[in-house]
Amino acid sequence: MHIVLISTPIGFLGSGKGGGVELTLNSLVSGLLSLGHSVEVIAPRNSKLYKSNEKAKLHFVEGEDQISWQHQNYNSPVTIPDNSLLAGMLEKGLDIAKKADVLLNMSYDWLPIWMTLNVEIPIAHIISMGSESSVISNLISKVYAKYPDNFAFHSKIQADDYPFIKKPTIIGNGFKLDNYTFQDRVKGPLAWVGRVAPEKGLEDAVYVANELGEKLNVWGVIEDASYASKIEQLFPKGTIDWMGFLSTDELQKELGKCRVLLNTPKWNEAYGNVIVEALACGVPVIAYKRGGPSEIIQHGQTGYLADPDDKKNLLFYVEIIEKIKRRNCREWVEKNASTDIFANKVVNWLNKVIN
Secondary structure, X not given: OEEEEEOOOOOOOXXXXXXXXXXXXXXXHHHHHHOOOEEEEEEEOOOOOOHHHOXXXXXXXXXXXXXXXXXXXOOOOOOOOOOEHHHHHXXXXXXXXXXXXEEEEOOXXXXXXXXXXXXXXXXXXXXXXXXXXXXXXXXXXXXXXXXXXXXXXXXXXXXXXXXXXXXXXXXXXXXXXXXXXXXXXXXXXXEEEOOOOHHHOHHHHHHHHHHHOOOEEEEOOOOOHHHHHHHHHHOOOOOEEEEEOOOHHHHHHHHOXXXXXXXXXXXXXXXXXXXXXXXXXXXXXXXXXXXXXXXXXXXXXXXXXXXXXXXXXXXXXXXXXXXXXXXXXXXXXXXXXXXXXXXHHHHHHHHHHHO
């Protein structure tokens, strides 16, 4: 199969701005290549794929980034800036896809979904968020009525945000396990990984660290500096150890040294890539029981699911985290979230889209 992928229009691949989509794209490309498929990727200028994905052809497009729908009002109108990066990526993708089997869109935005109704080239969409926009949800409903096979979701809970989709295609996600080293360390610091922005709920994890008299290691792009500063002011100086944004290789080495990952989103995450990354390193995870993480974490086996927004419940589970066998964490990823497992699910879905 010859597949053309459109990346996220929110930052170049490797910048960290694209969040989990960056990791998902690289994992998918890796899996598709290993299965013998031909892959081309349309991405913003300066993007880089993993070295192991060099067989995929990378096409660069310049233009102005889109604003993430996470940072807009649910009823905001669609805006397409002058010199739109998204429009340029879609235009190039459609041109290249004339000689391909399918165009696979990985951006959560209006234009590629709308184009599904207006071109003969099959366009498939991996939806990376829950319903974050009224106008996009309404458009998905319209396109779904004509092309019900053209949408896939990472988790059942995420798909439930779109009630008009009766039989959602669930593809999960995949991770190249060679990139993650299992570390069997019962002792170690507390970890938190993600974009530093209000919807990620970092303050709840800092609360836990402060109650225990420990530091919290925080990895990720500081997307909202005022939010980060506000959290710092709420707790004693030094409670947060800002570790910055690291590549997957660097992150997994440091994350594997931690005894637990705290995951504290205030919204329904579509999946929870960082949770699986931690599990792959043998690190158990404590997360709020909402969104994709509640489908990933096996309560009492690979971590714990705390009552949503209950910081004391988080703290309780941290205090008993040593009950979790770290080998269970790694084994769950091997059986459920490898790149080959993920790529096979995607290929089976794309065959439905094409046919």
